[in-house]
Each structure stands twice: as C-alpha cells, then as structure tokens.
Amino acid sequence: xxxxxxxxxxxxxxxxxxxxxxxxxxxxxxxxxxxxxxxxxxxxxxxxxxxxxxxxxxxxxxxxxxxxxxxxxxxxxxxxxxxxxxxxxxxxxxxxxxxxxxxxxxxxxxxxxxxxxxxxxxxxxxxxxxxxxxxxxxxxxxxxxxxxxxxxxxxxxxxxxxxxxxxxxxxxxxxxxxxxxxxxxxxxxxxxxxxxxxxxxxxxxxxxxxxxxxxxxxxxxxxxxxxxxxxxxxxxxxxxxxxxxxxxxxxxxxxxxxxxxxxxxxxxxxxxxxxxxxxxxxxxxxxxx
Amino acid sequence: xxxxxxxxxxxxxxxxxxxxxxxxxxxxxxxxxxxxxxxxxxxxxxxxxxxxxxxxxxxxxxxxxxxxxxxxxxxxxxxxxxxxxxxxxxxxxxxxxxxxxxxxxxxxxxxxxxxxxxxxxxxxxxxxxxxxxxxxxxxxxxxxxxxxxxxxxxxxxxxxxxxxxxxxxxxxxxxxxxxxxxxxxxxxxxxxxxxxxxxxxxxxxxxxxxxxxxxxxxxxxxxxxxxxxxxxxxxxxxxxxxxxxx
Numbered sequence: 001x002x003x004x005x006x007x008x009x010x011x012x013x014x015x016x017x018x019x020x021x022x023x024x025x026x027x028x029x030x031x032x033x034x035x036x037x038x039x040x041x042x043x044x045x046x047x048x049x050x051x052x053x054x055x056x057x058x059x060x061x062x063x064x065x066x067x068x069x070x071x072x073x074x075x076x077x078x079x080x081x082x083x084x085x086x087x088x089x090x091x092x093x094x095x096x097x098x099x100x101x102x103x104x105x106x107x108x109x110x111x112x113x114x115x116x117x118x119x120x121x122x123x124x125x126x127x128x129x130x131x132x133x134x135x136x137x138x139x140x141x142x143x144x145x146x147x148x149x150x151x152x153x154x155x156x157x158x159x160x161x162x163x164x165x166x167x168x169x170x171x172x173x174x175x176x177x178x179x180x181x182x183x184x185x186x187x188x189x190x191x192x193x194x195x196x197x198x199x200x201x202x203x204x205x206x207x208x209x210x211x212x213x214x215x216x217x218x219x220x221x222x223x224x225x226x227x228x229x230x231x232x233x234x235x236x237x238x239x240x241x242x243x244x245x246x247x248x249x250x251x252x253x254x255x256x257x258x259x260x261x262x263x264x265x266x267x268x269x270x271x272x273x274x275x276x277x278x279x280x281x282x283x284x285x286x287x288x289x
Numbered sequence: 290x291x292x293x294x295x296x297x298x299x300x301x302x303x304x305x306x307x308x309x310x311x312x313x314x315x316x317x318x319x320x321x322x323x324x325x326x327x328x329x330x331x332x333x334x335x336x337x338x339x340x341x342x343x344x345x346x347x348x349x350x351x352x353x354x355x356x357x358x359x360x361x362x363x364x365x366x367x368x369x370x371x372x373x374x375x376x377x378x379x380x381x382x383x384x385x386x387x388x389x390x391x392x393x394x395x396x397x398x399x400x401x402x403x404x405x406x407x408x409x410x411x412x413x414x415x416x417x418x419x420x421x422x423x424x425x426x427x428x429x430x431x432x433x434x435x436x437x438x439x440x441x442x443x444x445x446x447x448x449x450x451x452x453x454x455x456x457x458x459x460x461x462x463x464x465x466x467x468x469x470x471x472x473x474x475x476x477x478x479x480x481x482x483x484x485x486x487x488x489x490x491x492x493x494x495x496x497x498x499x500x501x502x503x504x505x506x507x508x509x510x511x512x513x514x515x516x517x518x519x520x521x522x523x524x525x526x527x528x529x530x531x532x533x534x535x
Contacts, residue, residue: 039373161391164383167373171435174340174362175386222374222419 006240009247019133019200019243022144023257026197027209027235029148032155032228033193034214036186039224040166043211045098048105049187050194050207052082054112057128057198062119066127068139072195075203079191082108087183131202133243133253140199147196151189158185163224201254209235212261219272234264291353293318293443293474294339298348300531301331301338307346308334310497311533318354318442319472321465323479323489323505326517330496332478333365336445339476354442354474359387361441363432365448365478371421371428378416380431381407384438406434411460426457433461444468446477450484462488482509496520 009016037046056078060070082104089104090097116128136144155162165172165182172179190210197206217230242257249256270277294316301309309331316322324332337343338350341357352360382403385395395403407413410430415423423431429449436444446465450458465488468475479485485492485505492508494500496517501508 039370157392163373163375164386166370167375167380168367168369168383170364170368171383171386173342174360175358175439176391177358178391222421224374227374 005248006244009244015134015136016243016247018136018141019253020240022136022141022200023133023209023239023243023253024236025144025148026193026200026206027213027239028232029151029193030197030206030210031213031217031231031235033151033189034210034212035217035224035228035231036162036166037190037210038214038218040186043215045101046190046194046207046210048101049079049083049190050198050203051109051112052105053079053108053191053195053198054128054203055108055115056112057195057203058112058115061124061128062115066124068137068143068199071128071199072143075195075198076191078108078112079195080188083184083187083191087187127202128198129202129204130252130254131198131200131205133200133257136200144196144200147192151193154185154189158182162186201257205254205258208258208261209238212258212265213238216261216265216268216272218274219268219276220274222274234261238264291318292316292351293320293354295351295353296348297351299338299345299350300347301334301343302346305346307331307531308497309338309495310531311348312495312499314493314499314502316474316476318474319469320474320491321469321489322474322476322491322493323485324476324493324495325479325482325485325509326495326500327520330517330520332495333447335495336362336364336447336476336478339443339445352443359441360443360445361436361439362445363436363447363449365451367432369420369428373421374419376417376419377407377412377423377431378403380420381434381438384435384440387439402438406437409437409464410434426453429453429461430457433464437464441473443474443476446475448478448480450479450481458484485509 010020034046037043053075056074056076057071058074059078060067060072060074064070082101086097086101086104089095089100093100095103116124161178161182165179169179193210194203194206197209200206201209213231213234214227216234217227220230221227238261239257242260243253245251245260246253246256268276273279292315296312296314299309299312300307308329312335324335326332334343338345340360340362382395382399384406385399385403389395389399404416407416410433412427412430412434415427420428420431449461453461462484465475465477477489479489486509489505491503492505493502494508494513494517497520500517500520501513
C-alpha cells in the first residue's frame with residue numbers, strides 16, 4: 001500500500017526516476033544557497049535573478065528551439081550580465097543595488113516574454129516559465145548534477161568568506177581586499193543553479209527550492225549548520241512528495257513540488273521552535289533570569 | 290621616536306567636499322592619541338582614511354610601520370548583522386583572520402588565545418551565546434576581544450565608549466592602556482573630554498581643519514575648544530575649488 005503510493009511510481013517509470021534525481025540535485029545545492037540568500041537578506045534577489053535569465057533562455061529558444069545548450073548558454077549570459085550590471089550601476093550611480101536589480105530584471109522579464117512570443121506557442125512559453133521535470137534527458141540531468149556538485153564544492157571552499165562577509169562586511173573590508181568578490185561569486189552560483197534548475201522547474205519556480213526550504217529551516221533553529229541540514233531535508237522531501245502527488249493526482253510536477261515546500265513553510269511559520277507563531281504567543285510563565 | 294603614521298597635506302571627503310582639510314602631522318609609534326572635535330569635524334572620516342577605506346581627495350597617509358590591512362579598526366556603528374547566527378567564540382575568533390585567512394584552520398593555540406581574549410574582556414561563560422542576545426556593552430566587549438586577537442601594531446577606535454556604562458568603559462580602557470604598554474599605537478575618537486584628560490597624553494582637535502595637536506592639556510584649552518565650536522558645519526553647495534595647493 002505504502003509501497004504503491006510512495007515507491008512504485010519510481011520503480012515503474014524511468015521518467016519518474018529521472019525527475020526524482022533531477023529535483024533532488026536541485027534541492028541539494030539550492031537549499032544551502034537559499035540559507036545564504038536568507039541570511040544576506042537577498043531572498044527577493046533570488047527571485048529577481050530567476051526572472052533575469054528569461055530573455056537569455058528565450059533568445060536561445062528563438063535561435064535553436066527547445067535546445068538545452070542554447071537555452072542554457074543564453075540563460076547564463078543573461079543572468080550573469082544582469083547581476084554584473086546591477087552591481088556596476090549600484091557602484092557608479094546613486095541607485096542602491098536592490099533598485100538597480102529591480103530595474104534590470106523587470107526589463108529582462110518583459111524582453112524574455114516578448115522574445116518567446118515572437119516564435120513559439122503558449123505551450124513553449126509555459127515550458128520556459130515552468131519547466132518540465134518529467135522530460136529531463138541525459139544532457140539536462142548531467143547539467144543539473146554537475147552544477148549541484150560544483151556548487152556544493154564551491155560553498156564548502158568559500159563558506160568562511162560568505163559567512164564573514166554576511167556577518168561583518170566592515171571587518172572583512174579592513175582585513176582583506178578579497179571580500180568584494182564574495183558577492184560576485186555568490187551571484188554567479190545563484191545564476192548557475194537557476195539556469196540548471198529551469199529545465200526542470202522553469203525560471204520562476206527554480207528559486208522556490210532555494211528560498212522555501214531555507215526560510216522554513218530558519219524557523220526551527222538559529223544555528224547555521226543545522227539550518228542548512230534542515231533546509232536540504234525539506235528540499236529533498238518536497239521533491240519526492242511533490243513528484244508522488246503529481247503522479248497520483250495527475251498534476252504538473254514543478255508547481256506541486258514547490259507547493260509541498262510551501263506546506264512545510266506554512267507549518268514552520270506556525271509551529272517552528274525558533275520564532276514560529278505559536279512559540280511567540282503570550283501567556284507562558286517567564287524565567288527567573 | 291619613530292613615526293607610525295604620517296599625514297602629508299591629507300584631504301579626505303565625500304563628493305569632492307572635504308571633511309578633513311589639509312591635515313599634516315605625525316603619529317608616533319606607541320602613542321595614545323585622542324581625536325576630539327565637534328560632530329561633522331572629520332574624526333570618523335580620518336579613521337576611514339587611515340585604514341584605507343576612503344581614498345584621499347588630496348595628499349597622502351603614509352603607513353610607516355604596517356600595511357593598511359594590518360591596522361585594527363573598530364568603526365563607530367559597525368555594520369554587524371546582529372541577527373546572524375554566530376556565537377561569541379566564533380565572533381571573537383575572527384580576530385585570527387590575518388593568520389588563518391579564508392581557508393586556514395584554527396590551531397589549538399589559536400583556540401586557547403580566543404578563550405584568553407574572551408576572559409580578558411570579562412565574558413568567560415558567554416562563549417556559546419549568540420551575538421544577537423548580547424547587550425550593547427557585552428557586544429562592545431566582544432569586539433574588543435576580537436581586537437585583542439588581531440594583534441595589530443595600530444588600533445583605531447571610533448567612539449568606543451558611546452552608550453557604554455562606567456564599569457565597562459573602565460575595564461575596556463584598561464585594555465587600551467595595556468596596548469600602549471605593549472608599544473602599540475592607539476588612536477581613539479572620543480567625546481568625553483574628562484576621560485581624554487585622564488587617559489590620553491596626546492590629543493588632536495579636529496574641526497575639518499586641525500585646531501590643535503599636541504599634549505592633551507595644551508590642546509583642550511578653552512580657546513581651542515571655542516575655536517573648534519565656531520567651525521560651522523558648513524556644506525557649501527557652491528563651494529569653489531580649493532586654491533591651497535601643497
């Protein structure tokens with residue numbers, strides 16, 4: 001019974017196994033990135049970047065149709081240039097980085113939708129916007145797995161830089177000149193993971209497996225290591241449960257995966273031990289000291 | 290005496306408007322220098338210029354004894370994210386950065402030194418506390434412990450005792466005196482003139498221009514303080530280009 005419900009879809013169908021592997025890899029690398037997005041107060045930046053890769057992917061699509069390499073290269077180019085431009089504009093003009101990023105991603109999004117509609121049907125647009133985790137081919141899987149592995153290695157290597165730069169940028173600036181590159185490296189990883197993720201979940205939902213698990217984890221612990229662990233677990237379970245639900249209920253898998261993560265998030269907001277709503281209700285007896 | 294820092298016709302500022310104007314002088318190695326003056330007088334700007342966070346509009350800061358990144362700097366409102374999940378021990382251990390760098394680990398001796406620094410600021414027992422749970426005075430103690438570990442030849446403190454209670458101030462001042470005894474150069478921006486008279490032998494009175502610089506008792510005289518106060522905090526939109534050229 002439970003086997004039929006939770007395991008059978010994957011033993012029976014290869015596309016379900018592929019989907020599970022792909023979504024798991026995205027969750028594995030996305031969750032720790034999400035933790036840092038959250039700690040750096042850049043949760044919405046992830047979202048903005050997800051929109052920003054759209055015109056690049058769309059250009060790739062315009063040139064070569066639904067081709068993995070073309071859309072990947074296009075998405076990478078668009079994402080990295082928006083990230084660089086936003087940083088540059090923040091430095092040379094009076095606009096803050098959030099404002100300049102907002103400006104660029106809005107332009108980028110409008111451009112992307114326009115480019116897709118130049119050639120394709122609305123089905124294609126749906127594919128670009130929301131991906132199709134059930135149609136991952138070898139190339140797509142390799143890309144996702146490769147990017148995830150690289151991301152985890154890079155995070156392990158630059159963990160201290162990221163943490164210190166988030167905690168006390170002034171101190172880092174006073175002891176090292178390299179601190180400024182941390183943001184660039186981090187944005188690079190975000191773009192890379194969004195581009196890898198969008199074949200499975202689309203540009204708009206790829207960011208969901210970064211932010212929702214991380215934000216849920218924050219409500220259970222204030223310890224950064226545990227937070228990362230919980231976030232990864234939430235991401236993995238969401239991918240699995242989401243795929244199962246979409247299989248049995250015949251729903252689109254991408255949105256369902258994100259919705260399951262959303263259920264975790266809402267539950268965490270209510271019951272989280274480190275800052276959830278119930279914990280903050282008045283009426284508890286206070287401590288002595 | 291050897292110089293630790295030399296200012297040569299140094300002008301620092303923002304958007305071409307000077308906050309420190311044509312500063313000349315030498316900070317001796319091992320000296321305890323207070324920087325006083327009205328708000329907007331350029332005190333914090335001077336410290337930023339010394340650590341190299343703000344490139345000069347004119348002139349130069351000569352760092353004789355060490356490179357800019359070897360100077361320990363405690364900014365006035367450190368942009369520390371107090372909600373970041375880090376405990377006191379790890380926060381203090383950041384002071385090892387120059388030895389450990391981005392990738393190196395902490396040796397047993399480094400960890401030992403970290404505990405010693407925490408003990409020196411009277412926070413033993415707080416090692417596992419998240420920094421978000423500390424009071425303002427405790428946080429300042431943590432930052433002083435980190436300064437201790439940085440083991441820097443020059444230490445810059447920007448209003449380190451603002452909103453800090455008497456006892457904490459006294460204990461942290463003992464650390465400052467210890468640094469002087471170890472031959473380090475300490476430059477502190479301070480508003481409490483009584484404290485300056487008691488503790489700092491040298492004072493620079495700064496009101497965009499140098500009003501006076503020398504022995505504290507000479508510098509903090511009534512006429513100098515009056516002159517500093519008269520320095521209007523003028524920001525002239527139509528200011529002409531400065532004609533004083535070295």
